[in-house]
Amino acid sequence: MTLSAIAIDDEPRALEVVQMLAAKVVFLDLKCSFTDAFEAIPYLQQHPVDLIFLDIKMPDISGIEFVNCLQQVPMVIFSTAYSEYAVKGFELNAVDYLLKPYSLVRFTQACNKALELKKWRQGQLPQYVVSESPFLFIKTGYEQERIMLNDILYLEAEGNYVAYILKNRKLLCRQSISEALAQLPDRQFVRLHRSYVVAIGHIQKISRQSVWIHSVEIPVGASYEGTLAEIRTLLSL
Structure with missing residues (x-):
């Protein structure tokens, strides 16, 4: 199973980091990257994805405002250099929250959470484990x-x-x-x-x-x- 994704961040260097790390996660398919969040909206309408890597603090629209304006919200992994936004990410039911700068290990952990959540939603995780307890x-x-x-x-x-x-x-x-x-x-x-x-x-x-x-x-x-x-x-x- 793969995860289709896009990345949104007003800083080109931050997008380069996501692209570099995403290339090392075998199940992650990063489709596009956007420095302008508004350009991502029509793309998502035409090309739904499983996951968005989304910066919170952007000049014209915050990541939180961006999520609130979507009709169909994919899974979201927020990223920011400002730890005070973690609570907002939590309130929006984000899969994870990456505090910049983050490592490949931390990035992969976040991606694994999204993949497991996708499997669970699609009923592809086993309903019972060895103890036969769901x-x-x-x-x-x-x-x-x-x-x-x-x-x-x-x-x-x-x-x-x-x-x-x-x-x-x-x-x-x-x-x-x-x-x-x-x-x-x-x-x-x-x-x-x-x-x-x-x-x-x-x-x-x-x-x-x-x-x-x-x-x-x-x-x-x-x-x-x-x-x-x-x-x-x-x-x-």
């Missing part, structure tokens, strides 16, 4: 991280984020608890509170108003008591 990708900062479903103990809403509590670590993803639940298999995960989703297979104990995931007590909201009764039946408790 996985999913979640956004952590400006990276996509793959986690195994059977490693998830429970999810907890924390403001604008959801904390994925795993067997040996905790990950934060900027999303709502409803959005998180929508990407999980409903036969394995259930919402028992407006702020909590639990993995059914990790429930150790159930009381009238709580469940325990190992040693952690998770409250059951009043509107989810019917769901709790269904779990009792499912687990024969």
Whole structure:
């Protein structure tokens, strides 16, 4: 599988760097490069690509503004010399964020993330690994991280984020608890509170108003008591 791409940067030297590095990534097909972002818009309308290498700080239109004006947005890897733009890249769901100057290794890492994401979206990654446990990708900062479903103990809403509590670590993803639940298999995960989703297979104990995931007590909201009764039946408790 290959990744088709274009690069946009108002600095010709920066484009030369992308072109040089792209030539060393065997699965990357860099179609065109643009110093004028506006020239890239009609090109993308006629020639859709998988990925854009996009500078953020440009004179006439920023990379962020450019992404917002596209009707069909490819995957994006932002690049800039200004680290303060990383949060904006994260908010736009960028595949990665390259801080100039970057190395071939760092460039290749970003490309690998895009390739894996493309495979995942097209269903070309295996649905099961050796343990026969499916996985999913979640956004952590400006990276996509793959986690195994059977490693998830429970999810907890924390403001604008959801904390994925795993067997040996905790990950934060900027999303709502409803959005998180929508990407999980409903036969394995259930919402028992407006702020909590639990993995059914990790429930150790159930009381009238709580469940325990190992040693952690998770409250059951009043509107989810019917769901709790269904779990009792499912687990024969």
